[in-house]
Amino acid sequence: MESMGVLMTCPMHSYIQEQLAKRFNLFKLWHFPSFVAFAQAHGTSVRAVVASVKVGVDATTIDSLPNLQIVSTYSVGYDNIDLRKCREKGIPVTNTPDVLTDDVADLAIALALSLFCTISHSPRRNSAPHLTPKLSGKAVGIIGMGRIGLAIAKRAEAFGCPISYHSRSVKAESGYRYYSNVLDLAADSEVLVVACTLTHETRHIVNRGVMDALGPKGILINIGRGPHVDEPELVSALTEGRLGGAGLDVFEKEPEVREELLRLENVVLTPHVGSDTVETCMAMADLVIANLEASFLGKPLLTPII
Known part of the structure; x- marks a missing residue:
């Protein structure tokens, strides 16, 4: 050959x-x-x-x-x-x-833990007591219950997190609660994970309305594709305090990353390395x-x- x-x-x-x-x-x-x-x-x-x-x-x-x-x-x-x-x-x-399902699912949980525990934040936070919320027990919503979505759910379950999801079809065998629309899923979630395929229908599936439904204590994790999230709206939601934080492995215009995201302390960024073990x-x-x-x-x- x-x-x-x-x-x-x-x-x-x-x-x-x-x-x-x-x-x-x-x-x-x-x-x-x-x-x-x-x-x-x-x-x-x-x-x-x-x-x-x-x-x-x-x-x-x-x-x-x-x-x-x-x-x-x-x-x-x-x-x-x-x-x-x-x-x-x-x-x-x-x-x-x-072959990459486990790695991407691991990263999704790592991003959530990093945000809740402020693992990746500046050492200056050590200068004063800083209490953080915990991931354990948080309601986790997953957009896309395919191989990766299911692997994320299994990992989140180990933290005692109740799991809900939105997908193109009901996955009755999963045993998780299904939502027919993302807005309702976000409203009932404390952590929202994007793990679906990028299509015309899922482009900007996380928009301003979804971010507002997730709320000022909510965390958004995107290990899917950058265009799943309306990035200008994400920056606005984070800077205005309408969204609690975001963990992103993908970006709307890769490899470019918005300057505003780099400056925010309630954001954890990785350069699309979900499968890079x-x-x-x-x-x-x-x-x-x-x-x-x-x-x-x-x-x-x-x-x-x-």
Whole structure:
């Protein structure tokens, strides 16, 4: 398979770059002055594109690679891949579900703990007694009860937190309380966690009304996608005291982070590292490679989206 051309859209973990280079004819897009320059020189050689949350695959890219037979994203999310164009051209798309579920769920709880316990705050807080609320027993609402949402719920349960959720459908087997709309869920939650897929319908699913319903003692955690939250409204709610705090691993215009968020003490920020443990990065890479190899050998894909 050494002759099979594989294009990486941006730098990723060193392990996946090394493993792809060992198995395929690897092209790194960032080594070229532009995509147009790359496509003119090597477009016909590419059989697969490996994307990520940072750089996806649009219709122009797909149309410029005439021999493309698979797109595999080094992520669970695939909102930055043009699925319509892929369907039109009969190009399958795969992602890396399951392997990063635990890491993302761990981070959601870590962000909540950091906010409640002021773990990440400035040492100057040690100069005077400072009492903080606890996470244990807080009502946790989760937007999106998929693999990651369920894993977050299980962890929050261990803290004695009652769990409620909003999802596209009722998950009766979960045993948790279902809300048909996010506004009611937020009103009955002390911690609201965003863990759903980004779609047209879920863009800004956390808006001003939801933040006001969550209230001045409420905590918002977003480990989904940045555009799930109306960021200007979030800044206003935090600065005006209408929302108690926020823990964010994702941002509306990544990699940019709003200056106002950086200055607020009731905010904890991480740079989209929910799946960035060594073990998970390697497992995600292995899954991407397994999908590529299956495609090239004409075998069933392991984790097809389409």
